[in-house]
Amino acid sequence: MSVDVRLVRDLVATIDDREPLVVVIGDCILDRWTVGTAERVSREAPAPVVRVTESIAVPGGAANTAVNARALGARVRIVGLIGDDDAGTVLRERLATAGVDTSFLVEVAGARTTTKSRVVGGDRMVVRVDDLAGTPTADHDERLARAVARAVRCADAAVVCDYGLGVRAEDVVPVLDRDRPGTIVVDAHDLARWAALRPDLVTPNAGEAAALLGRDLGTGADRVPAVVAARADLLARTGARAVVVTLDRDGTVLLDRDSDEGFRTRAIPASEQQTSGAGDTFCAAATVALAVRAPLHDAVSVAQVAADVVVREAGTSVCSAAALLVSVTAPAVTVVDHDELADAVDRARRAGRRVVFTNGCFDVVHTGHTTYLRQARDLGDLLVVALNDDDSVRRLKGPERPFNPAEDRAGVLAALACVDLVTVFATDTPIPLIERLRPEVYVKGGDYSPEMLRETAVVRAYGGEVVMVDYVPEHSTTAVVRRIREAAAAAAEAQSAATAVEARPAATAADPDGAADAGTEVIPR
Template identity: 60%
Template sequence: MSAGLSGISGLAAWLPERLAEAAPLVTVVGDVMLDGWFSGRIDRFCREAPAPVVDMAHRDYAPGGAANTAMNLAALGAKVRMVGLVGPDDAGSRLRGLLSAAGVDTAGLIEHPDVLTTTKYRVIGGDQIMLRMDESTPRPPAEALQQLAAALPDAVAGSDAVVLCDYGSGALEGPLADVLHLQREGKLLVVDAHDLRRWRTLGPDLVTPNAQETARLLELAFEPETDRAGLLAEAAPDLLAATGARAVVSTLDRDGTLLLTHDGGTHRTWASPVSEKQASGAGDTFVACLTLARAAGLPLTTSQDLAQVAADVVVHRPGTSVCSTADLAGHLGAFTEAALGADELARAIATERAAGKRIVLTNGCFDVLHRGHTSYLTQAKQLGDVLVVALNSDASARRLKGPDRPINPAADRAGVVAALSCVDYVTVFDTDTPIPLIESLRPDIYAKGGDYSAQMLAETPAVEAYGGQLAILDYVSDHSTTAVVRRIRAQDGAGEPAAGTGPA
C-alpha cells in the first residue's frame, strides 16, 4: 500500500496519474458476465407479430458484473487478478480474451463443463433498448464451487485489496467465504453484494449497497419524495450493524452517495444528472475507483469524491464502459477554467431559477482545501438545489489574510472547489465582501460557517433587503487553513510549500 498519497485532499487533475503510479494489487472475486450491446435501425414491423424488426448494424461486447469492476480497476492503473466461474463456451472465451487484453490476470477464472457463462445481451433499436436476453447456470455445481475456492489463496496472496462482487448467481456459495476469511489478514476488503448480511462475519472494511439493497437491509420502503440520504444517516447504526462493516458507502443513483461510519461521521457526494438510459455498470466503476484510491492510501472521503467523478464519467456513455486514468484526469482537468464570470453566472442562475431551483450562495478563500471546507460545503448544498461558491480573488485574499496568502492562485482554487460533487457553480469576486454579488444574484439562501453570527456579518442587511434567508452552518473545529498551512511549512522547512505538493 502506498503511503505517499495519504496526505492529499481535494481532487486535482494530477491525482489519477499518482494513483496509477501507486498501482496497488487488487483481487476481484465474484460473479463475472459478458455484456452484449446489439444495435441497429428500426424501419418496419415483422409479419408474425406486432414487433419491431431491428436491422442489426453493430455488435459490441464488454465484460460485465465483477469483470467490469476488474476492467475499471485495470483502466485506472491497478494490477488486477480476476476470480470467477465461466463455461467452456464462446461467451467464456470472449470474456477471458477481453479481460486479458486489458491486462487482467485471468489465472483465477475457473472454467467448468457444467457451467454456462452468464450473459446479458441487449438489443437496441435507434436509441431505445427493445429487449434483454439473459443466460446463466441457475446453480453452479458443488465441484465448480470447490475449484473456485481452491483458486482463491493464490489469487489473494500479496494483494493490497480484495473486492467481493456478489450479485446472487450462486457462484460465491460453498466454501469460498471460509477460505477468504483465512486469507483476509492485512488486506482491504470491499464488498459489493445484493445481500450484505451473508458477508458480515468477514467484517468488511467497506460495503457499497445501492438504494434498493440498503432499503432491504433496513426493511424500508423509499417513496419517490423520500429524503433517502437523511433517512439513511439516521439509520446509520442499524446499517453498520447489519453489514458488520467498518464503513458503508450507499450509492443512491441520482442522489449521489452517502458515507456512514461508526463515529457518526457522514460524507455526501452528488451525481451529475443524466438522461441517458443505455449506460450500465456505473456502480462497478464507483466501486473500482473507491477501492483503488483506498488501497493507494487516500482518505476515505477523498476516495469517495474521486469515485463519484469516475462514475459520472461512465454514466454519460452508452453501454458498459470503463473510466481510465486519462478519462478521470481529463474530467478533473476540465475544472481548470471553472470560474464563471458575472454575466455567465447570472445567465446560468436565471435558468436554474426558472426551473424552480433554490439557489444557495456561500463564499470564502478556500485556499488549501481541508475537511472543514468539504463538510461545510456539503451542508450548504443540502440547503437547496444549486450551490454557488464565490471565491475571494488573489488580491482580495491578500487584503483579508495577509501578504503571504493565498497559497494557491484563484484559478487553481476554483478548479479544486468545482471538482467537488456538491458544488454546481464557482465564481471569483474582487471586492472585500460579496455584497455586490449577493445583490446581483439574490440567492434564496446565503450560507456562512458557524464561526460567524448573523450580527457579525456585513452581508446580513443585503440578504434581508430582498427577503433572502441567512443560514449559519456548523463549524468543524480544529480544521483551519491557517493550521494546515502551518503544518505544511513546518514539514517543508519554512517558506513556501514545496513545489508539486498540490492542495493539502
C-alpha cells in the first residue's frame, strides 16, 4: 500500500505536539517467548527437543495495545485486572518501563495473571501454553468500573480490548456513557456485546466478522467484496459509526455510514514469521490517530503501515513513531501485487504518463536484459516488468529452471534504476495481466518478432503498440549458463590433469623415468 509520506509525517508531528491521552481498557496478558534451536526429536515422545537460546516476557493483549500507543507518542493509562503473582509483577514492570501509567490496574489478591507462553524451535512454533486468569467476582468488576471512571477523565480517546478473559461490557459501558471521551474504539472477539456503547470504530478480524454475521466470508482476496456486501449488517450489529475488517495479508476494508463503498488498504506481504499482536498495533495506531482528530481514512491508512512494521519482526513487537517514519521514507516498494499494480498504472495514466510493459523469466539477469530494459524504459514514463513465477518457468524452461526463485529474481529487477514496478504472474503468458492493465506499449527483445507472440493480437486489439527492441547476441540466459558450464568443465579437466601430474613419482638417479613401483618400500639402513 502506498501512503502519502507527508500524511504520516504530519500525523506524527501532531501527536508529538498534542500528546493525546489514550485510555486502554481490557484484558491484560503477559506474553512469554522461549526461543531456541530444534535439531532432534526426543526419545521420550515424538516431540522436538528445543535448545533454548533466549527467553523474553513482553506485554500482550490490551497491554500490547497500550505500549504501542505509548510508542507512537500518546500518553497512555491502562485499566485491567491482574493477579498479585510473579507474572503480574513482571507485566506491571514492563508497562511502566514502556512509559504506560499503571496506577489504574486492578490487582486481585490470590489471582493469576493471564499468561501465554510460546516455545519456538528454529522457525516453527512448537507449542503455546495458555495460563488463564480465573473468572472475576462482582467485587472485581466493581473495582474495575471505578478504575475506568477515574482513568477516562479528560481522555482524548478510549480503546476497549476484550478477548473474553474477564472485562465485561455491562461494567464498562455505563461508565463510558457518563464521561465519554472524544473517540471510542473497540477491539473485541464478540463485538455484539459492545453495540450499546455506539463505538466510533470497531476492528474485527475476518473470523470475528464472520462470527458476527453468522456466515462464511470466503478466503483470500474474495473476502473483500463479501465484507463490502455485508456493510449494513456489520454496522447494525456492532452499533458502530465505522467498521474496519482486518484481512491479514489482504489488508483491510473500512466501512462507514456515509458511503456504500468500502475503503481498502493493502498490506505489504511479509515472509512468514512467528509474529503476534499485529492487530493490537493496528488498533493502537488507529486510536492514537483518531485521538488527534485525524480523518478516519487517514487513521486506518497509518494503522496499516504500523501493522506492516510489526509483522516483519518476530514475537510480540511494537511500532514506534520513529519506525513508522522510517517505513514510509525508505525507498518505495517496487515489487507489487496485481491490485497495487493496477492502482499504480491508473494513477500514472491519470497523470498523463505513458505505460510500458514487458515480461519474462529473468532467471540470470545479464547485459542482454539490462540493455533491453533501458531501451524499453525510454519508450514511456512508467516501466512495468512482469515476472514468471517459479512453476511457470519450469513449464516453459524445463525442470532444472529457474536457478533463482521468484523472490530473488524480483529483487534484482527492482534494484535496476530503469525499472519502476515489478510483479509476478502465474500463467504461461501475461495476457490476463495485459488485458487488465492495457499498457500503451508492449515490449519484447529483438530475438522475437510480433508475429511470434500471442500477446500481439491482444495489445493491438485495444490500440496499444508492440515494439521489438535490440537483441544482444550471445547474451541470453541459456548462452550465459552454457558458458558458465563450459568454463566449469574446462576448469575441472585442467584440475584433473594437474592432479595426475602431481601423482606421478619423481625421477631419481636410480629410476630416471620416475617409474618405480609405487608399492616399493624403501627402508633406511
